[in-house]
Amino acid sequence: MAPGTDPAVLRALEELLPGRCSTRPADLEAASRDASSLPGARPDVVVWPLSTDEVAAVVRLAYEHAVPLTARGAGSSLEGNPIPVRGGIVLDCARMAEVVSVRPADLQVDVQPGVVYAALNRRLRPHGLFFPPSPGGSAELATIGGMVANNASGIYSVRYGGTRDHVRAATVVSGTGRVLRLGNRCRKSASGYHLLGLLVGSEGTLAIATELTLALAGLPAARRHGGFGFPDARAAARATADLIRFGIDVAAVEFLDERTVRALNRLGGFGLAETPCLLVEVHGSEAGVGDAWPAAEEVLADAGGSPLVVPGGNPWAIREQVTRAIEALSPGAATVRADLAIPIGALPELVGRAEAIAGARRLEAHLFGHLGIGIVHVLIRATEAERAAAEAVRDALVEAALGLGGSCSGEHGMGIGNRRYAAREHGEALELMRAIKDVFDPGGILNPGKMW
Known part of the structure; x- marks a missing residue:
């Protein structure tokens, strides 16, 4: 039922979430956009639940009345993932932002989906832990729920993996309003189908996560980083493969083509050599980094890499300006x-x-x-x-x-x-994906118009 959700549904939502439903034009407009420029449709109502029970009640109502429902995090996505295309309800998870439990002995944390990535890592830092998948320049905006929905990765995924590698368990609400617990707190399980793996990266089309158990990593005692220019992309690709092939403990290997480097120089006057380049970082103990960094430098040099003079010595401060530099052209x-x-x-x-x-x-x-x-x-x-x-x-x-x-x-x-x-x-595998969607969301109400 969209566009124009039944007024009875709107009244029922207000009864379920008193004071946390809005049909104000400014709220509807904000919920119809993300960080992309892709067109969507304004929802009929935005709601802000606080708990799993409230999410389940809203989803059940939407299912019973065939109202489209789109879950939303911070709206920092770049492909229109949380933009409604058929109006209906936007379920904004921003107020579900509790860090429920930190368990340093297990290297785990339980969070609600509205927790912001950077805020989570500030909370974890006193424990010597961090959540490695990084949304880069949107770290102060991106929510854990959104990262799980997209299976986000980031600069450190070469060592630590992407978001899917760090989600141990989740409480989710299916498209009928059924509450399920997927996964467990074990690092490894050989029991049953890996339904949790389907959830991560499904963009809210299968279920809505309301609590997540995340695996963490220890903050590295030491790190070294630098930039290296190469004669061409082939040499940069060879260097990247060799770093991994030779078992050097690299945490990040980022590529910039020469046009991107030129844009950065124009924006910030960095004076970088305008050739394809790699930004590389290694993590570990003081002794480990002391061994790994010279080994990395040797591999990079053998592939034709020359060290870059990076202003301020921090290549990531430059990397975070890439999009702005290109847009400034x-x-x-x-x-x-x-x-x-x-x-x-x-x-x-x-x-x-x-x-x-x-x-x-x-x-x-x-x-x-x-x-x-x-x-x-x-x-x-x-x-x-x-x-x-x-x-x-x-x-x-x-x-x-x-x-x-x-x-x-x-x-x-x-x-x-x-x-x-x-x-x-x-190809034909898309039929199986649609069948899986029908199992989790038989009414087709969850984030319709996405994935295919």
Whole structure:
């Protein structure tokens, strides 16, 4: 039932969550956007539950009346993941922001989905622990629930893994309002199907997580980092693979193409050599880092890498400015982005194709990302007149990534922006995905219009 949710449903919601339902235009407008520029639809109502029972009651009401329901975190996603496309209810998890339990002996924490990533790590720091998957520049915005919905990764995933690797258990509400507990507090289990793994990365289309048990890592006693310039993307890809192949304990390996480096120099006057580069970090004990960093430098040099002079000595302060630097090249233009995943060795081919495909349309593609796990982001700036050409470049680069054995999305999810590639990537397996969706959400009310 959308657009125009039944007034009786709105009254029932207000009875369930008195003072925590809104049909104010400003709230509806805010809930219809995320950090992308993708179009959605304004919801009919926004609600702010505080507990699992309240979420379950709202979902049951939505299911009984066939009202679309979209769960929302901070709205920092880049593919329209939490934007409603058929109105209905937006269930905003921002007020479910309790750190329920910290268990240092288990290296675990229990949280509600509205806990903000950076706030969680500040809470964990006195225990010598942290939650490793990092949303980068949105760390002060991104919520744990949103990260779980997208299976977020970040710069440190080459060592610690992505979000799915850190979710041990979850309390979830299915599309009928049924409360389920998935997983357990064990590190390893060989019991039953891994339903929890389906939840992570499902973008709120299967169930809504209301409490999560997360595995943590110890804060490294020492770390070393630096930047290295390379003659070309092939040398950078070789260096990345060698770092991993030789067992060097790298925590991060980030790639910036020369256009991206040039944009950074223009924004901040960093004076970096305008060649493809890697930003590398190692973690460990003082002794371990003392051994690992020279070994990493040797591998990088053997592949043709030259140390960069990084202003302030902190490459991550520069890395966090990449998007802003690219957008500053053409104020007022729109950003068309792709979030590709490829085998590491396919980087040179992808860079070459990006150059040719974008150049043929007189556009520039900037490539950067978490090369240690094969994720490459592509940003294309385009005026309104160039928008269709930029979208065609994106489509061609997704096709190139798929042809190289990759994926249309490494970490941003399908949302609205990537859903058109689902059939091409998954083929007949998409039928099984739809069948799984029907089991968890038989009414099709949870975040409709996403994934495919």
